[in-house]
Amino acid sequence: MEDALLSVKNLSVVFKTTSGTVQAVDDVSFDVKEGEIFALVGESGCGKSTTAMSIMRLVPKNCTITGGQIIFRGKDLVKLKEKEMSSVRGKEIGMIFQNPLDSLNPVYPVGIQVSEAVLLDRVPRDEAWKKVVEIFKDVKIPDPAERVRSYPHELSGGMRQRVMIAMMLSRNPKLLIADEPTTALDVTIQAQILEIIKDLKDTFGTSILVITHDFGIVAELADRVAVMYAGKIVEIGSVLQIFEKPRHPYTQLLMEALPKITKKQGRLKTIPGSVPNLYELPAGCSFHPRCPKSMEICSKIAPQLKKAGEGHFFLCHREG
Amino acid sequence: METIVVIDNVKKFFNVTKGLFKKHLYQIRAVDGVSFEIKRGETFGLVGESGSGKTTVARLVMRLTDPTENTIFFKGKDIFKAKGKELKDIRRRMSMVFQDPAASLNPRATILDSIKRPLEIYGYKKSEIKAIVEDTIEKVALGKELLNRYPHQLSGGQQQRASIARALVLKPEFMVLDEPTSALDVSVQAQILNILLEIQERYNLTYLFITHNLSVVRYVSDRIGVMYLGKIVEIAQVDEIYSSPLHPYTAGLLSSAPSLSPRGRSRKKLLLSGDPPSLINPPPGCRLYPRCPYAEKICREEIPELREVKTDHFVACHRAGELDFSGIVRW
Amino acid sequence: MGAKFDVKVLTRNKVFLAGLIILFTVAVVAVFADAIAPHPYDEMNVSLALRAPQPQFPFGTDQYGRCVFSRVIYGTRIALGVGLVVVLVESLIGVTLGLLAGYYGKKFDKIVMFVTDLTWALPPLVMALAIVTMLGPSLINVVIAIAAVSWAQFARIVRAKTQALKNMPFVEAARAFGEGDLNIILRYILPNVLSPIIVLSTLSLPQAILSTTSLGFLGLGAQPPSPDWGLILSEGKNYIRQAPWISIFPGIALVYTVLGFNLLGEGLREILDPRLKL
Numbered sequence: 001m002e003d004a005l006l007s008v009k010n011l012s013v014v015f016k017t018t019s020g021t022v023q024a025v026d027d028v029s030f031d032v033k034e035g036e037i038f039a040l041v042g043e044s045g046c047g048k049s050t051t052a053m054s055i056m057r058l059v060p061k062n063c064t065i066t067g068g069q070i071i072f073r074g075k076d077l078v079k080l081k082e083k084e085m086s087s088v089r090g091k092e093i094g095m096i097f098q099n100p101l102d103s104l105n106p107v108y109p110v111g112i113q114v115s116e117a118v119l120l121d122r123v124p125r126d127e128a129w130k131k132v133v134e135i136f137k138d139v140k141i142p143d144p145a146e147r148v149r150s151y152p153h154e155l156s157g158g159m160r161q162r163v164m165i166a167m168m169l170s171r172n173p174k175l176l177i178a179d180e181p182t183t184a185l186d187v188t189i190q191a192q193i194l195e196i197i198k199d200l201k202d203t204f205g206t207s208i209l210v211i212t213h214d215f216g217i218v219a220e221l222a223d224r225v226a227v228m229y230a231g232k233i234v235e236i237g238s239v240l241q242i243f244e245k246p247r248h249p250y251t252q253l254l255m256e257a258l259p260k261i262t263k264k265q266g267r268l269k270t271i272p273g274s275v276p277n278l279y280e281l282p283a284g285c286s287f288h289p290r291c292p293k294s295m296e297i298c299s300k301i302a303p304q305l306k307k308a309g310e311g312h313f314f315l316c317h318r319e320g
Numbered sequence: 321m322e323t324i325v326v327i328d329n330v331k332k333f334f335n336v337t338k339g340l341f342k343k344h345l346y347q348i349r350a351v352d353g354v355s356f357e358i359k360r361g362e363t364f365g366l367v368g369e370s371g372s373g374k375t376t377v378a379r380l381v382m383r384l385t386d387p388t389e390n391t392i393f394f395k396g397k398d399i400f401k402a403k404g405k406e407l408k409d410i411r412r413r414m415s416m417v418f419q420d421p422a423a424s425l426n427p428r429a430t431i432l433d434s435i436k437r438p439l440e441i442y443g444y445k446k447s448e449i450k451a452i453v454e455d456t457i458e459k460v461a462l463g464k465e466l467l468n469r470y471p472h473q474l475s476g477g478q479q480q481r482a483s484i485a486r487a488l489v490l491k492p493e494f495m496v497l498d499e500p501t502s503a504l505d506v507s508v509q510a511q512i513l514n515i516l517l518e519i520q521e522r523y524n525l526t527y528l529f530i531t532h533n534l535s536v537v538r539y540v541s542d543r544i545g546v547m548y549l550g551k552i553v554e555i556a557q558v559d560e561i562y563s564s565p566l567h568p569y570t571a572g573l574l575s576s577a578p579s580l581s582p583r584g585r586s587r588k589k590l591l592l593s594g595d596p597p598s599l600i601n602p603p604p605g606c607r608l609y610p611r612c613p614y615a616e617k618i619c620r621e622e623i624p625e626l627r628e629v630k631t632d633h634f635v636a637c638h639r640a641g642e643l644d645f646s647g648i649v650r651w
Numbered sequence: 652m653g654a655k656f657d658v659k660v661l662t663r664n665k666v667f668l669a670g671l672i673i674l675f676t677v678a679v680v681a682v683f684a685d686a687i688a689p690h691p692y693d694e695m696n697v698s699l700a701l702r703a704p705q706p707q708f709p710f711g712t713d714q715y716g717r718c719v720f721s722r723v724i725y726g727t728r729i730a731l732g733v734g735l736v737v738v739l740v741e742s743l744i745g746v747t748l749g750l751l752a753g754y755y756g757k758k759f760d761k762i763v764m765f766v767t768d769l770t771w772a773l774p775p776l777v778m779a780l781a782i783v784t785m786l787g788p789s790l791i792n793v794v795i796a797i798a799a800v801s802w803a804q805f806a807r808i809v810r811a812k813t814q815a816l817k818n819m820p821f822v823e824a825a826r827a828f829g830e831g832d833l834n835i836i837l838r839y840i841l842p843n844v845l846s847p848i849i850v851l852s853t854l855s856l857p858q859a860i861l862s863t864t865s866l867g868f869l870g871l872g873a874q875p876p877s878p879d880w881g882l883i884l885s886e887g888k889n890y891i892r893q894a895p896w897i898s899i900f901p902g903i904a905l906v907y908t909v910l911g912f913n914l915l916g917e918g919l920r921e922i923l924d925p926r927l928k929l
Contacts, residue, residue: 043505142594156595186369187532188592191576195591213506216535216578220585239582257510259539261577262584264559267517268510268539274475275505290507382827411829418820426821428842434821437838438828483824490828 004031004071005207006055006175011068013050013059022278024050024063026231032175032207037197039210039218039239042228043275051228052177052211056095057085073174090117094168098180100160104152110163111136111148117170135166138203139196158189165196169204176200179211194220215258219243224311227251230276230286233305237312247306247314249291285317293318324395324494324526325358325381331389332376336600346600350376351387352550355626358494363520363527365541365558367534367573371596372547374530378498381528382416383407394494412442415487419499421479425471425486432467435486442490456485459522460515477508481515488519494526501536513540534577538562546570549596549607552626556633564646566635568592568612571645590648606638614643660922667918673911681727688721692878701894711896713886719897722878723904729879730860730908733794737859738852740798745805746848750836752806753813763806770803776865788871790863790879797862805851812844846923853916857909864905880905 013025025047032038040048053059055070057077070077072093077085089095097103105113111132118128129148136144139162152160161181168176178197182190198221200206210221218225219239226236227248235248246252256269273290276282282289288298297317305313332351337344351373358364368374379385381392383399391400394410402410415438418424425434432453439449457464462481471479480500487495497516501509517540520527531537537544538558545555546569554567565571572592592611597603603610609619618638626636637643662668680687689707696716704711710719752763770778775797782796816822822839830838866872867881875882880901887897 043507158595186596187534188369188572188576189595190578191589191591192593194578214578215506215580219580219582220578222582243580243582254507255580258506258580259510259513259535261535261538261562261574261579262581264538264562267514270510270514271507272511274477274508379823382823384823384826408829411827414827416824416827418824420820424820424824426825426839426842428845429838437825437830441829441834486824486828 006032007071036223039222046228047231094173095177235314321359326393362542365537365544368547373550414494416496670914688724690718692725693876710900725878734860741802745802749806749809753810775800857912
């Protein structure tokens with residue numbers, strides 16, 4: 001692998017609400033290398049989306065980045081002025097969301113909206129239009145010359161997500177952040193979109209940061225994975241390391257708690273309790289109240305990342 | 321084994337009208353002639369994507385909506401003809417758990433009030449109610465201290481346990497589970513699935529389990545029906561359907577579903593192209609034909625009937641039996 | 652959902668608090684009118700007619716020498732009383748029709764909505780005028796007239812909420828285990844439409860008071876010597892140049908009360924259901 005395209009270092013993000021202050025992202029560090037697909041995976045409230053939004057600097061008003069750096073191609077995005085940041089957005093880092101309908105303007109044909117993005121690069125109008133049709137072909141939209149004239153509501157969910165990818169692709173960014181890109185889609189459509197995302201990496205060399213709660217998508221797509229729990233990365237490694245030799249008890253338990261499509265199995269193992277409330281995080285290791293291997297120290301001192309193998313780290317007092 | 325539910329070619333169409341004088345615009349054929357039987361003690365998994373009509377089937381079985389044509393039998397009785405005492409008797413023997421746990425409980429009632437309400441309706445005494453509620457919440461592992469709380473004070477997993485407890489207090493024989501875990505976190509999903517399996521064993525419950533999740537349905541089901549655009553395309557035993565699907569849609573669905581093994585990525589896939597067509601103007605003939613790589617002339621012209629191709633393995637495909645998906649399906 | 656009537660939450664909302672303080676003073680005045688008013692509201696003394704405000708008559712006197720201050724104080728009872736009764740009657744009609752139309756739908760819904768739209772389309776005060784003219788002027792007829800024209804907004808909101816609620820899983824679950832229609836409406840739907848009903852009631856009260864006063868002003872409501880604010884205003888209008896205090900003080904009382912209810916309603920809306928649009 002080449003150098004890191006994006007390097008998140010010790011990122012901390014805090015939310016202020018009427019009920020108190022919440023540490024949504026706590027000392028999170030990871031790299032996204034050139035031409036790889038990196039997945040941030042975790043359950044609701046684990047901080048994966050906040051991390052993604054912090055990279056784009058699109059966090060809500062009551063949310064502040066309190067520490068750390070986000071180095072992207074030599075620039076620290078945390079320190080950039082808003083004006084500089086807006087030229088990074090779209091042009092250098094593209095983003096697609098769970099619900100593309102929220103991001104598309106209902107009153108313009110989708111081709112026009114994608115061409116707006118192309119026109120930002122100061123190309124002549126007719127050339128821009130040709131390029132849009134070309135990109136629609138790249139994301140495998142059938143009848144691209146016809147579809148550019150469609151309005152968002154005339155398209156299916158899968159087609160809209162393709163349009164979003166096309167719009168993103170038109171600026172040719174180095175990094176694509178995909179936040180739950182297929183969660184709203186059916187299985188057969190999801191498979192199509194995942195193929196397109198893989199193609200992006202293979203054909204254009206785009207690096208991709210996938211945010212998801214679905215371990216199936218991670219297994220299908222990612223080169224490397226970080227598992228998040230209660231604002232922290234608890235395990236990070238290659239996709240094979242995470243799925244075949246997980247070391248953190250949370251990852252290990254999740255792998256056994258997930259029903260497999262490949263076989264009819266006996267009773268699933270379960271993880272007791274539920275995802276912790278960020279307002280009342282347990283002391284020490286956040287996972288210790290649910291952890292079958294917890295020791296005395298776990299409830300007192302927060303663990304440090306330990307090395308488990310080449311590029312494989314986990315956050316636990318135990319040896320895994 | 322005794323058959324407990326018979327769904328007999330049931331149809332449900334929605335008319336879309338416009339304006340004061342109800343100009344008839346079009347008809348949505350949400351459920352278009354669905355037949356299957358559920359046997360006592362089994363879990364019948366009904367799988368399909370959005371728009372397949374699986375939730376409408378669930379609502380029909382619970383008599384929450386009336387069919388346009390034909391009917392459903394519960395223990396030999398036509399549920400849509402039942403009235404008064406007979407209907408009440410059917411209602412107490414079946415219950416339902418819904419997808420959205422937060423919306424499944426009355427926000428203005430305490431958890432206790434919600435759980436004990438079915439018992440009050442059927443005239444149980446106060447002392448009986450207390451004993452049954454205590455017993456039931458223990459079975460679903462719902463803490464006693466949660467009984468006096470309101471739904472919004474509970475986590476999603478706890479809300480779903482309360483919903484299951486409410487569905488269980490009347491000791492029903494048959495339960496419809498409509499995506500009971502799809503709104504939950506993965507670490508909570510296994511808890512709920514295991515509870516459902518435990519209570520099924522203990523009370524010899526029969527389940528109709530509706531989901532789009534192919535891993536979950538494999539874990540819980542004995543037999544599976546696959547729905548596509550209002551029709552059942554395949555019914556078989558769970559292992560049979562996963563190891564040798566006969567319908568191209570089932571094969572496509574199975575091969576599209578992500579597995580939990582990164583090494584399985586390079587498998588040969590059968591990707592169904594395009595989107596499901598609209599239910600308003602479904603294609604004539606087989607509804608899969610515009611997306612099916614194996615479609616022939618007959619598929620465009622004739623609607624395939626569900627027929628028994630192997631023992632207990634029913635498929636609605638003109639080419640069933642001649643197609644081989646063994647290179648595509650990996651298990 | 653499930654908003655708690657927590658004192659802290661309520662008093663944190665400044666708008667609500669301001670409304671509450673205003674209405675508290677109005678309520679105190681209404682309850683203790685006998686103790687506060689220096690004179691009976693109908694005590695005439697022609698020799699003291701049209702006196703300017705002075706220590707003995709803080710708001711001056713009217714053309715019959717009655718104490719305007721005492722009349723305004725007693726008038727509070729009429730304003731609040733009639734307002735409350737009107738809102739009670741109109742919310743009963745509106746909520747019942749809204750629940751039934753929303754729950755059962757079909758023909759019944761069509762009819763109710765047609766009548767609602769019709770009521771909505773007519774100018775309320777003109778309608779009330781017509782009804783009172785038909786029934787004859789009196790406070791009771793004012794109540795009937797105002798309630799008859801203003802139940803429609805309750806019906807609309809309750810119907811829309813009911814339609815949304817009746818397809819919620821918790822209502823479907825209740826139907827599935829055999830709950831009857833009446834119980835579903837009373838146990839599952841009504842408690843969940845209470846917040847908008849409370850908000851709308853508080854916002855309807857000032858409307859009702861204003862309408863009562865308007866009808867009184869036109870001589871169609873309370874009859875002399877009642878201390879109805881509208882009636883006082885109407886009697887004062889002939890002396891607006893010589894004795895403006897007759898009209899000014901009941902006017903201020905009216906504005907003060909209406910403002911109090913509006914603030915309270917607005918505050919409640921923010922507390923109970925910030926997304927609610929009336």
